[in-house]
Structure formats: structure tokens, C-alpha cells
Amino acid sequence: MTGGLLGAMRAVFLRELLVFWRRSTEVMAALVFFVIVTTLFPLAIGPERRELMLVAPGVLWVAALLATTLSLNHLFASDYQDGSLEQLLMSPYPLSAMVLAKIAAHWVLTGLPLALLSPLLAVQMALPTKAIGTLVGSLLLGTPTLTLIGAIPAALTLGVRGGGVLVSLLVLPLYTPVLIFGAEAVAASAGQGFASVAHLSLLGAFLALALSFAPWASSAALRVSLD
Amino acid sequence: MKLVHKYAAPKRFYELAGTLTPWFATLTTLLFVSGLYLGLYWAPPDYQQGNAYRIMFIHVPNAWMSMMAYMIMALFAAAGYIWNIRLADILAKVTAPLGASFTLTALVTGSLWGKPMWGTYWVWDARLTSELVLFFLYVGYMALQASIDDARRAAHASAILAIVGVVNIPIIHYSVYWWHTLHQPASLTLTSQPKIYITMLIPLIVMSIGFMFFYLTMLCVRARNEILWRERRADWVRKLVESRP
């Protein structure tokens, strides 16, 4: 039966990848948003490298967080409209596992490219080279947590008026711990070099917590929304 | 469980809350009046902060109540979600605006206390920062409640949000405290006096119990409104309305 479950999860995962890939403009939108927002900061602050370096960890992390939030609207919305979400509810496998597969696919197409693209923007923001590894690592650990937590409000606001803005309102306060430790990890490694291990392991702990809690909560949320 | 269902019937609670409200209201008034007397007049000025510390008597009770109200709200919401108790849904819903107002009061009085102590109205003090995040959580909860028309779905959706919030609050709280100590190791935080005197403690306790009863009073009043509205097509409400023209 476990093989069946994993098989079903893989099927959902691959289907999601394909569907998201077909709507690649939406996937790209989050990425482009990330790039544009980080580009705006030097224009607002000034090209002084020392000043940019000071704010770089925070700017990069806030931009990544906002880009993730922006992409949350596409997580369930189209499946909700075309009815395939209700089919998912009917499936014999636990809904939380299916939701986890969906979230994983979503992250592969939004969070992962975002983390891979970040070194380029780090250079733009005058982040020291030694901190770039930590930046990518913290984003690789942090963005899945953001997507996992964000799936809950995304599921809660399905078909609700003003859904898009509401999702950001609901999700941003919940993001504060990830933001604090993510940006702090980058700042720490830009300063002394190795102090970031503790922050990264805390980000890992958040990810583990979110993995155990969020799929269950968002499937409960989906059941409420589709009731 | 049978007893719970007996009193959880909205009609029964409507009557019970009706009899309790005047008692709660009287108690609240007495506690507020004596708390104000004790806090503003009876307690002597602090040798370090002068009279400014008197803001504590409203800041701290409101900060406590803001967190307690969130816990209460989440408990009611969870009970309503798990056991389908309509009264619990109602109590969770009407707790939210009260909790948000406690949070707002804690924020404003905290920043008014910060001005004489730190010289600025806003410092990213750990307590103030986590109160701010808590305020956003309340706003989100109320926005979600308001944007869903169906009462049952609104209750269940916001219940999930409240439970997620409760799991997150300790994490947010400790993250903010850790973040604060990292950036301002030696700064003075509100309510971290070296010693709290008995003359400070008494008004503080009186005011805290006062705000607790204020919450209970307003919970009853608001819950009665909500029950009356939701049950407007029920026989007992029709009879009640006819009996009081």
C-alpha cells in the first residue's frame, strides 16, 4: 500500500510539474518579481557598496519572501476552478500526502529557481562572496518552509473575495521566524564567517516542523473550503 | 459532555450571559476604579522612573490579556471545529475584536512608556515587536472571518488559522526575543525592573483582574448579539422579540 501511496504522490508531483510548466508565465512572474524588487533597492538607497552590503541580507530575504507569497495564489487556485481539487479529495490516498506532493512540485518551480538565482542578485547587492553559500543554503532551507506554511492560507482563501491580498495578510506574520533566522544567517556569515551554522540548523528545524504540520493543516483547510 | 451541550445551546447561553453581564460589569467597574486609585495615587513614584512607570498598570494587563485572548480564541475555535459546537464558534469570533483592542492598547501605551524611558516612541523592543506581530495575527483572523459569508465555513476556516497561529506564537515570540538580544544586548526592556515592589504589584494585579472581567463582560454582551442574530429564525427569538415590543 505504501508503494501505492508513493506512486500516487509521484503521479501528483509529476502532473503538477507539467501543469505548472505549461503555465510558465506564472512561474516566471515570481522569479522576475524577485529580480526587480532587489534591483529597486540600490536605486532607492544609492550605489554605495558599503551601505548596500549592510542591508543586502535583509533585502534579499524580504524579496524572496514576497516572491514566494506572490506565487502562493497559483498553488491551488486553478485546480479549484477546474474541479481537479475535488477529485483529489475523492482519491483513496490521504489528502495530506497529495497536498505535500503538490507543495513539493510548486517549490521545485518557484523556491528552487529563486535560491539558484540568488547568487546573481547577491553580487548586485554587494554581498561578500563568502556569504553567498550561506545565502543559497538559507534559501534552500527557508523557502520550502515558506511554501509549506503558505499553503494553509492559500487553501483557506479559495474562492473567497479579495483572496490574493488576504493570503499575504494571513501569511506574513507567520513568516517572521523564518525571515529572522534566514536573514541573520546570511548577515552572520557576511561578518565573521562561521556563526551561521546555528541559524541554518534552526531553519532546518522549522522546515521539519512545517513538514510535519503544514500538509495536515492545509488538507484540513481544503476540506473546509470545498465543503 | 452532556452538560457541555446543555449549556452550549445558544438559547441557554443567551439567558446565562444575560444574568451574568450586570455582575461582571459591576465587578469590572469596582476593580477599575480601585485599580486607578491605587495605581495613580496610592503607589509612590519609582525612584528610577519617577511617575512614568504608572503606565505599566495599563500596559502590562493589556499585554497579558492580548495573549490570553488569543489562546482563549484558539481554544474556542478548536472546540467549535472539532466538536461542531456553535456556541464555541460564536465565542471565538467575538473574542477576536476584543483581543485586537487589547493588543492595540498594549502597543500604544508601550510606545508612550518608551518615550520617557528610551527617548523615542518606538524601539524594536522584544515585547513591543511580538505584540505587533500578534496584532497582525488578529487582523488576519478578523479579515478571514469577514470575507467568508457562510457562518460555518467562516468559523472552520478561521479556526484552522487560529490553531496555526497558536502553534506559531511561541516560535515567533522566542525568535523575536533572540533577535532582540542579539542586536541590543544591554538595552533596557519594559518591565525588567531590578525589583518589583509590593506597591507596584497590588495595583498591577487589581488592574489585571479588572481587564479580565472587562473581557468577560464584553464577551457576554457581544456573544448575546451574535446569538440573537444567528438564531433570528428560531422560535425562541421570535417569542423573545414579541414579548418585548
Add this chain to the structure above:
Amino acid sequence: MTLPAFLQMGRFAVFIWAAYGFAGLMVFLNVVQPLIQKRRLWERLRRNQDDDEEDMYEETE
């Protein structure tokens, strides 16, 4: 203590009275808002028992 001295509260009068004033205002609003809501609710219940409007605040705002 004389009344002016009491009102002055050392040198922190502005902050203390602003804080207590704000708290008082919030308590006042918290009391008044549900009472207004209650009055309008009763008016509405008396007027029309078979009200189909879904929103309690429809006419109160």
C-alpha cells in the same frame, strides 16, 4: 497632594495621561460599539422577522 500636582505627575504628565486616555478610549469604544449594534439588531428583529439578509452589519454601517 494637590490636584494640579496630581495632574502634573512629575514631568511625565503628557505620556501618562495620553496612555491612560487611550486605554480609556479603547474601553469606551469596546463598550459602546456592541451596545449600538444591539439596539440596531433589536430594531431590525422587531421590524422584520423573516429578514433574509445574511449580514448582521448590513444596515449598521
